[in-house]
Amino acid sequence: MRQTSARISQAIADGGTRKSWVFDLIYDNARRLANVPIQREPALDWDASRFVTGSGSARVVWTDDHAHTLVPREIGDWFSPFGAEMQVDCIIGAGVFAERIPTGRFVITEVPDATESRMLWEGRLIHPGEAFTVTLKDRLAKVQRDDFGMPAAPRTASVWDEIQDLTGMPVVRNLPDAAIGAIAYEGPKEDALKALYDRIDAWAHPDATGALTARPKAWPEPVDTIRNVVSAPTSMTSQFTYNRVVVKGRSAEGRPLYGVREITEGFLRVRNSNGSQSPYGGATYTYPDTLGVLDTQTKVDEYAASLLPRVSRIRSVTREVTEPFNPLREIGDVLVFEDRRAYGTAPVRVQTLRHRGAHTVMTVEVPDG
Structure with missing residues (x-):
């Protein structure tokens, strides 16, 4: 669960807050452009069943005082999908108070479309306005597309040290460390990273600022209660249950x-x-x-x-819970959900998460009976 002050947390639980999104363009860990103008609310999704859990898209609109263009055309252009990143934050306001809540650090992986206005002014082609979509994935996308060029061995004995060395990302060591043992790397780095996290019984989990942490496979204690439910239909699947x-x-x-x-x-x-x-x-x-x-x-x-x-006990019963917008939710969160007609009061765990306008929609796993 993302952290904020008690005042804003209570305001979110009570409803009636105002929100706005902030996008900052990042390259090589330095901010290139603050408050990138976005045409409409972004589509942001997280899925705990994937290696690259976070994804999304946003429509950038740009009008430059000097009529310059930001539509990427070459490697190295500011928004080109070759190292450019977006830090996405949400500003939540309640009364006279407001707080900025980090939501995710995303890699720009594609710019699938662009429209721009062109006109001649004093014999020079200028760009008075333009818009383009950026496709976003969390920072593990860089690990997913990388392979070992040849068989290699770990350079450390610590799982956490090796995770940091393998990914080049900052890490937050939220679980106890473990020894790696005698191993060898070959093929996709994604497989190696999954195996390292298996040693600490967890999955790789980028936090809201782009650091790499761990999402434990064992259910932790509940961090919040689901309130103000708009809808919560039940579904059941056998897809992820094995014998x-x-x-x-x-x-x-x-x-x-x-x-x-x-x-x-x-x-x-x-x-x-x-x-x-x-x-x-x-x-x-x-x-x-x-x-x-x-x-x-x-x-x-x-x-x-x-x-x-x-x-064999992967949760096969899920519910799709829709609640008023809540930027504090994260995949892996264990929440208390009260439904006395079906399950009583029981913990559930967030499997997927998406923000859509005034609502947050979660698929939550229900404990097996």
Whole structure:
């Protein structure tokens, strides 16, 4: 949950606040342009099931006193998608008070369209006005598109030190550190980073200022209560619930190792006691050890045994909760949701989040019964 003062936090909970968005153009960690003019409210989304969780778009409008253009045409232009970033903040006002709440640091990945006005003035072509859309993704997009050029080894023994070294991003160490062990890197850096976070039982999570932190896989304590619900329909899916895990490792000699564990009883059993297919059937979750940590049969078996309860209990019941605009929400937040007719008072966890005008819309996971 993003932090703000108690006064603004209470005002958001009570409703009736006023808001405005602020976009600052950043390059190489330096602000190039403050208060970039945006035509309409931006579309901002976060999805905890993705590696690059944050995405969005904004429509920039520009009128320059000297009729210069900012439409990017070459690498190095201010808004070109080759290193330019946007720091997006939300200013919340309540009465005479107002606070600026960081919302996200995004990489500009595309400028898909641009329209501009042109006219001749004293024999010179000028640009009295223009507009263009910028497509945004969080800073993990830079890690996702990068690979190791050749096999490599970690340069540190600490998971957090290695995360910082691998990504080049500042880190906030919000979970205890762990030792990496003897591993090797090869292929996409995304896979290596996921494996490092597995060592601390978490997912990579960029914060609102662009630093890299961790979103724990275990549910933390609730940070707030959902109030003023506009709507909250229920849905259920089997897409992310598994009853078999296959963990793939490799011995020090290069021999493939496999650890397999299955659910053998209950509604999620893989097969019936007589060997026939169960009503649910099989759903396999495969975990490849990309860092080479699981190098013995005992290790792959133990990891498979620890992984099965997690993937077979991924929350299959979700609710789409619409509430008045709340810029403090984050994916991974555990919130108290009260619905006595269906579930009573229970914690839920934010899986997806999007801001749309006067509303914030969240998909929340409901604990299994």
